[in-house]
Amino acid sequence: MPFIAHADAPRFELHGATFTGLASPSRGSSENAVWIVALPPGMAGVPHRLTREEVFVAIEGAARAELDGQVHELRAGSALVVPAGAEFRLGNPYGAPFRTVAVLPVGGQAVVGDAPPFTPPWAQ
Numbered sequence: 038m039p040f041i042a043h044a045d046a047p048r049f050e051l052h053g054a055t056f057t058g059l060a061s062p063s064r065g066s067s068e069n070a071v072w073i074v075a076l077p078p079g080m081a082g083v084p085h086r087l088t089r090e091e092v093f094v095a096i097e098g099a100a101r102a103e104l105d106g107q108v109h110e111l112r113a114g115s116a117l118v119v120p121a122g123a124e125f126r127l128g129n130p131y132g133a134p135f136r137t138v139a140v141l142p143v144g145g146q147a148v149v150g151d152a153p154p155f156t157p158p159w160a161q
Contacts, residue, residue, distance in 0.1 A: 039065030049159050052083045058159035062143055069140050070160035074127070076100055076135040082128030088154055089145030091119045093127070098135035102127050111137065121145075 041059050049056045057073040060066035074093075076082075084103075093102075095111040102109045102117055103126040111117055111127075119125050129135045146154035 041065075047159070049157075051157075053077060053080050056157070056159040061160050063161050067143060069142055070145070071138065071140050072159045074137050074139055076127065076129035078129055078132050078134060080129045082126040083149060084124060084126045086122055086124055086148045087119060087141065087145055088148065089121050089142045091125075091145065092140045093117045093119070093137045094140075095135070095137045098129070098133045099131050100127055100129045100135040100137070111135075 041064050043057070047058045049058065053076075055075040057075070058064065058070075059073065060069060060071040062070070073096075082103075093111065094116045095113050097113055099113075100111045102111055103124075104117070104119060105123045105125075109117060127137075141160055143160075145160065146156050148154045
């Protein structure tokens with residue numbers, strides 16, 4: 038069973054957020070990709086959709102999620118399930134950093150605007 042130490046996990050930057058790749062196919066997982074998302078204070082977030090269900094578990098701070106027109110406040114210890122195809126945005130309008138663990142089934146892709154679906158590098 039593969040072990041991914043936090044210090045060895047690859048980090049990616051996109052739209053002001055940091056993604057720390059934990060489990061993924063390139064790191065030994067065949068069913069789920071798991072990563073940590075870090076949002077700095079004041080980040081608006083980018084609207085997008087996913088081709089598979091994604092689950093977020095907040096571990097530090099607070100964030101605001103917009104999911105198909107509804108607003109949800111995520112705080113440490115809460116979870117959000119984003120259905121496949123739902124319009125989604127996760128931002129941090131607060132004054133402290135936010136961190137969450139994200140889980141997406143292997144093969145899930147993101148869609149931003151009218152661009153073609155893509156597999157985020159942290160999920161590969």
